[in-house]
Amino acid sequence: MIKNYIKIAWRSLKTNRLFSAVNILGLALGLATTLLLFLFILHERSFDSMYAKKDRIYRVLLHTTEEGIETWAQVPSALSPQLTEHIPSAQQSGRLLKNDYGGNAFIKAGDNILTESKLFWIDPSILDMFDVNILSGMGAKALTKPNTILLSKSTAKRYFGSENPLGKTLTVDNRNTFEVKGIFEDFSEHSSLQFNAVVPIMMRQEAKHPSWGNASFETFVMLNSDTGNLNDIDQKLQNIIDSNVEKEQQWYTFSLQPLEQIHLQSSAYTDSYLENYGDISQIKNLTILGILILIIACINYMNLITARSQKKAKDVGVNKTLGASRTQLILRFYVETGLITAIAMILGGLFTILILPSFNNIVNRNLEASSLFSLQIFVFLGFIWLVTTLISGSYPALYLSRFSPKDALKPTSNKGIMASFIRKGLVVVQFSASVVLIVSVLVVRQQLEFVQNKNLGFNPEQVIAISTTAVPDVATNHALVNAFKKLPNVSLISRAQGYPTVSVSLNSIYKPNSDVGMSVNTNLAEHNIVDILQLKLLAGQRLPSHKQDGDSLVEVLINKTALDFLGYTPEEAIGKKVEANLGNNSYIYGVVDDFNFASLHKPVGAYAFHNTVTKGNYNYLLVRFKNQNLATTVSEFERTFKSIATTSAFQYAFVDKNVEHLYQKEQQMAKVSLLFSILAIIVACLGLFALAAYMAEQRQKEIGVRKVFGASVPKIVQLLSIDFMKLVLISFAISFPLALYIMNQWLQDFAYRVTISWKVFLITGCLVLLITFITVSYQAIKAAIANPINSLRTE
Structure with missing residues (x-):
């Protein structure tokens, strides 16, 4: 039976080529967008998951208490030794300091002079906490002695080629000479820590004579399995401050940040040596956006099915007359939807591969097409296929299948008023979302132009x-x-x-x-x-x-x-x-x-x-x-x-x-918003196309009568287009205040910001109206030039 349903569904696809193509394209774009964003979210959430003790490792944050309250990722050098001494649950602690407080190191290896951007001065405990794999030579023990250096495998090859690096000497910044004592495996690209070379922090004066005043050290602590209440640890951190710093000199407090939060929840923190931070708000926004575009694509499918509802209803009537049960019809419609979704998923996968390089450039990531063939992706695709099929096929399966043979074969004109209202409402939702995205793109661009043109008080050019x-x-x-x-x-x-x-x-x-x-x-x-x-x-x-x-x-x-x-x-x-x-x-x-x-x-x-x-x-x-x-x-x-x-x-x-x-994140946001705004508008236009086709089909006889009585093509186009313009105007009434609120909230992140201009809404309105008119015109002109005899001959 399922095999027969698949054959019927395939014949239906071939019979209605235009509608099938639009159906599949809309779903494919929605699925491609969702798949692309899922890959990105998986990548961002995978950071630091490779460490065996990840659930027990924390970074110490500093919160300033003076004017202009900030959170820093660096703390005084004197704190680390105190952590294991005064906090019973703290097993290990360690500091790291990037060379020259964040600058590059100049390495002399033999006759070669190289620039090293990832040389760190660290405590030996850092290597133990993060399970750094030593490939040859010594590990953490080497860093207990002065003038020793450990290199990553790729860095050793870059410095010494195929030669054995152990025992070789390196000069750093023309000041210190180090002997290579060990080689460690390169850090994963999904690690917040990225070391190419590490040297003993105890060689630094700031570590030999630790201070409570100079906050320049990123500090990690590993707790035992029974960490207890973190609030108690916060109190112990305050006790450490009280014991070592006079009250009038206490311009900061401390707190702990779990390792798993560092990548996505540190973008607002200052003074960190770790790079390549993500942004949890971007993840949330993209997740909502991906779900929204997929839902819009599913709505389009239902609207397209609705556009063919009269033919579908007659099909249902014939099948029921011949003895088909409602359960069989539901299964048939879901099989048809499942086939379309499967084809759209394959096409969406191809779209994803094509879009991926451009997306990588925008978000500054290295997502690989090969990850599309992982078990997680297949499970995700299976879940999305099931959900999309259930949502998209719900209208034909549950609504059309309930018609009686009499109603299905000769539907009355007053049926489906509520369904029509819902369909129009969904189109309003689609265009409201698109308008919000367009306004967002324009406001972000306006703010970036303001940043680029603002008088900074100094001249950075030349x-x-x-x-x-x-x-x-x-x-x-x-x-x-x-x-x-x-x-x-x-x-x-x-x-x-x-x-x-x-x-x-x-x-x-x-x-x-x-x-x-x-x-x-x-x-x-x-x-x-x-x-x-x-x-x-x-x-x-x-x-x-x-x-x-x-x-x-x-x-x-x-x-x-x-x-x-x-x-x-x-x-x-x-x-x-x-x-x-x-x-x-x-x-x-x-x-x-x-x-x-x-x-x-x-x-x-x-x-x-x-x-x-x-x-x-x-x-x-x-x-x-x-x-x-x-x-x-x-x-x-x-x-x-x-x-x-x-x-x-x-x-x-x-x-x-x-x-x-400094504004790279905003530039990325503008590009991502533009990309997905275009996709959302395309998908929304497909929905509008579906509704235009449906309304033209529903008013086929009315148009025939009007043409017989002398109505011109422009008049009929106007008649059909005006309803859609009303829908768009309703979407403006909903989306403009929403977009204004959302973008004003976003602008609060800037101390210096633009005032959102009315021109943004004028440009958006004109653009959306133009897109609507172009999308609707095809169906309107097609209906207007049709021979009225074809629509009236059944009467």
Whole structure:
């Protein structure tokens, strides 16, 4: 019997080719979208699942309690030893510190000078907690001794080729020499931790003499199987602070974050050495979007079946007259739906493979087509096939099959009013969802344009930052500066610890004669820093161009936010002593206007440039260059750099590109929203096509009568189109307020944001009306030009 139903379903598909093609295409697009998003969600949720002790590993977070409350992924170095001492359930704890507080390392391996972006200083316990597989040589024990280094398998091959790396020596940043003691297996791409090289953290002064003030260490703790109540552990963390930090110096609290949450629930945290974070809100949004598009595709199927309902009803009447039971008809309709869904699923899989490379580029992931053949995917496809078949086939199976032979063979005109109302309502829902997506795309684009065009308070264009971390001595640094000054394409040059978008030292600045403080970013810089960044000087002077040896005076340039906190006017501040952990002889030398040194997601914080060489290093050579050929300029800079700093690799970054990188997540969101908006609109248009076909079929005789009495084709097209325009207008009334609310909530994440313009809704409205008219016109014109005799001859 099932075999016969499949044959009947196949004949029906071939008989109604247009409707079958639209049916299958709509479902295929919905299934492809759902499958694509399921692959992405599986990938994101698989992070850190490979670790055997994953349920017991936690990262310690720091929550600031001063003005501008934030959550940091880094904590003071003194905390880690205290965890196992004062928390009974803590079995192990360990710290990690990325080289140069987040910068790259310059590695000298034999005659080769390489750049390493993933060199970490770690406690040996980190390797034990995360089950790092040692392939050869020593493991965690090697890191208990100074000047040892462990390399990943791929890194060892990159440094030494086919040679045995064990026993080889490496020089890091022209400062420390390490002996390779072991090789470990490369970390999975689904791991939050990504080490290429690890060295003993106990070589660092911050670890030898741990502090409660400098929060620069990412710290993990592994609890025993009986972790108890995490709230009790939070209290123990507070007790540790109370025992070691004076009350007036307690500007932070601690909490624990489970390892399984790190990848998806850390995007709002600052100061982390881990990269490639996901976003749980993006996962939730994409999940809802995938389900929504699949439901829209199922609705389209029901609407298309509805469009053929008169023929289907007659078919039901004939079958019932010949003795078919309702159960048999239900089974037949579900077999037909199952066949269409199966074909659509195969086509959807092909669509997924075709779309996958573009999707990978958008979300910056490496999803592989081979994962479509995993057991999880087959189970998911089976579940989706079953659910889609049950939902899509529910109307023909449960509604049409209940007709009596008499009603089915000659349906009355007043039947199905409620069904028609539901169908129109579903189309309204479809277009409401599409309108929300279109408005979202336009608002995200508007915000990104605002970010790109906003005056940041400094000029990042035509500024290149060249890393000098590995430049071996002061003399070479000065030689570099002098050599770059002579280049014809160089306008200005200055050395600095960092620059906007790059982390610098974080200290606290205090009000005069008070313990009230706020966080301040402090940046060691030279005289030309104001001109390099083109900052606006409100009062005072630039940093001195020359400083005498032994001069203990520290000149400080503060920004307006720091000035407002201190309570001075710009003129009053000049010459005032400032407490910002820059020494006891620090004075305000100048005031610059606020500039956005971080993302526009946050308001401008306190910032200070200073010239005390005891607080930081000149890590970068900042060069403002003239607008000439970029490739030629970079090549010229590289030749000059390598001719002087012969033992260091040339590494650079354009400051304006770093600014753009701050909004990578929003750019991805805009692209993803655009892609799925297009898919949702296509699927919704198929639904509209279905309803237009249905209404044209229902009004076939009315159109014939009107044509006999002289109605023109444009009039009939207008008659059929006006009903759909009403549906679209209703969808506007629902979707515009919803879109306004959703996007206003999204914009709250930005300290500086646009006001949503009425033009966004005008553009969306015109676009949707145009799409609706084009979609409906085909069926309307087809009905209008049909011979009226064909529609009236049955009367």
